[in-house]
Amino acid sequence: MAKKILMAHGAGGKLSAQLLQEVILPAFDNEILRELHDGAKLGQLAMTTDSYVVRPIFFRGGDIGKLSVCGTINDLAVTGATPKFLSVGIILEEGFDLDALKKIVGSMAAAAREAGVKIVTGDTKVVGRGQADGIFINTAGIGELIDGVNISPRNVRTGMKILLSGFIGDHATTILAGRHGLELPENICSDCAPLNELIDEMLAAEPKIAMLRDATRGGLSAVLNEIAQAAGVGILLDEEKIPVRDEVRGVCDILGFDVLELANEGKIVAVVPAESAEKILSVMRRNVYGRHAALIGEVVTNSAGKVGLRTSIGGVRIVDMPTGELVPRIC
Amino acid sequence: MADTLKLVKKISRLADGKKSLRFMEVCGTHTVAIFRSGIRQILPDNVELVSGPGCPVCVTNDDYIDKAIAYSRRKNFIVATFGDMLKVPGSRSSLAAASAEGADVRIVYSPLDAVKIAEENSRKQIIFLAVGFETTAPTAAATVLAAQARGVKNLFMLSAQKLVPPTLRVLLDDAAVKVDGFLLPGHVAVVIGAKAFNFLADEFKISGAIGGFEADEILSALVSLLEQLDSGRAQVTNNYRAVVTDEGNVAAKKILSQVYEVTDADWRGLGKIPASGLRMRDEFAAFDIERVEPIEIERVEKKSACRCGEVLRGVIKPTDCPLFGKACKPLHAIGPCMVSVEGVCAAWFKYGGNNFKW
DSSP states (O other), X not given: OOSSOOGGGGSSXXXXXXXXXXXXXXXXXXXXXXXXXXXXXXTTEEEEEEEEOOSSSEETTXXXXXHHHHHHHHHXXXXXXXXXXXXXEEEEETTOOHHXXXXXXXXXXXXXXXXXXXXXXXXXXXXXXXXSSSEEEEEEEEEEEOTTOOOOGGGOOTTOEEEEOSOXXXXXXXXXXXXXTOOOOTTOOOOOOOOHHHHHHHHHHOTTOOEEEEOOTTHHHHHHHHHHHHHTOEEEEEGGGSOOOHHHHHHHHHHTOOGGGSOOSSOEEEEEOGGGHHHHHHHHHHSGGGTTOEEEEEEESSSTTOEEEXXXXXXXXXXXXXXXXXXXXXX | OHHHHHHHHHHHHHHTTOOOEEEEEEEHHHHHHHHHHTHHHHSOTTEEEEEEXXXXXXXXXXXXXXXXXXXXXXXXXXXXXXXXXXXXXXXXXXXXXXXXXXXXXXXXXXXXXXHHHHHHTTTSEEEEEEEEOTTTHHHHHHHHHHHHHTTOOSEEEEEEEBOHHHHHHHHHHOTTXXXXXXXXXHHHHHHHOGGGGTHHHHHXXXXXXXXXXXXXXXXXXXXXXXXXXXXXOOOEEESOTTTOOSSOOHHHHHHHHHHEEEEEEEETTTEEEEEEEEEEOGGGGGGBHHHHSOOOOOOOOOOOOOOHHHHHTTSSOGGGSTTBTTTBBTTBOSSGGGTSTXXXXXXXXXXXXXXXXX
């Protein structure tokens, strides 16, 4: 490993995993942490934390504040918990615009209100100019685990179906476009949203949902590879069933990105018993954040630990764990 | 979908009873598109696709990377680059490592972004890494013209632009390279025109088909190559008529020749190829960092079992290299073919190569 931290160490791919395994986890090791879920389960409670450094701070469909609240809420919800309380830590750079800060905390409050979550404690620090980039936010959250629900890769079985809550790649495309001044059509904006209500409804319809993940950093590829590896199963996807907007596909073609690796901030992947897949789908489609939900694949016995994609022309190709930072290619 | 099946059937029918056939896809974008769409797995066993030298990052040699790193370490220099150059190993380091050590390296999506960086950082020297083929060279040329028009004096190019047709000639003169036809790069043809590839059939009696990047477009180009072999008459067909004309993009060609002149170029794995690169004309020397502020780099002889050179010429498959998938993986790439997302080895590794069976 390189002796210094590279940007790719923070990109959610293989280098991030390496950093976690070699540096972070050995230092803090305990039986709860070892589960490596989005949230830790503590008796009847679940807890999680996340830090937000997104640039640009404001983007179509949200801002760093909305993201920081929704992200933590979603991490709790996919653990099978009802999010209840959040803490907020804000690090501000000297000279940051006060109106921008007001707008950011305003959208944090709105997101928390929508999700029925209270922000109950917090901290603010200011550092000198150049010591931070505008604003960084950390949030931590506590939720109550829902009775009778057990979200764990151990419950994943052959034949189970893979559900996805809607179009992928919108968030990453919006952010990349914002960062690089690309013009996008009106309908493309970040999907950043609190998904706890959607997940509640899904779990009410089928408490035996085996796995839930929000497909953030590393996108669908990372999340499904992690599930396949943790559960020791193969996952076979159907390319034609995965909802992708034409505009997002276009941006991916131009920049050389694989849409499966693009980050989302309002999309969940669920591994569900085959017999209740249709029922859960119809529940999802009734929720505003699951309108375009689709059945995208299934759990199979062969190629354990791997994810395959049946392409639109009928071949099957491997879907690898993303390696690191998304970088635009030359031509 | 129905069309796809028809194309696949047609390929099977045309290939049936023939000897083993090898087609080279020249362009890295084709390599990735072929893997992503699973085309390799539905082709008949006697039709093999080999990848060529069409990934700009892969054919950029160590010296260039070493120079870019050396410039990036100078005080008050900013290096602006397309992202896939970041991780490319030079002889000792990479731009990603230089960036982690404090060099100011910025990813841009278009060379024109570099003009903006130059205007916003008037006290610094901005170097754009102008790497690529005929597809990106016109935008680099346009960037130089824009900088000139706007009076930007702190933007420079470190230039290693390359040309595709001369390289195909070198491949065809190489006895080790055995191909029955070329799947030609649609993006390059958009700029230089379909006619620019006619020499393949006229001089070398070898088939070519200019293809787009969707699965159907690639398949129909392959059909065209097989039909040519069937008829015994080599041609260069334009299977990407929606965007490729005979003459190409006249405006782009014009600014290319306004800013650049053709020169010899060093290719990784292929060595020096006459008249295969672009150099800024003397009128634009003020934008050429190597002429404004030349830099000496220490040449390091790298001893490595890396066989990128042969991979880039389609002589061996990535899996024939002793390092592939063992010492050389995307996370710690030894050869440049493993670095770029469009690198042959990276694509083979990521998508399981020919051996991937579900």
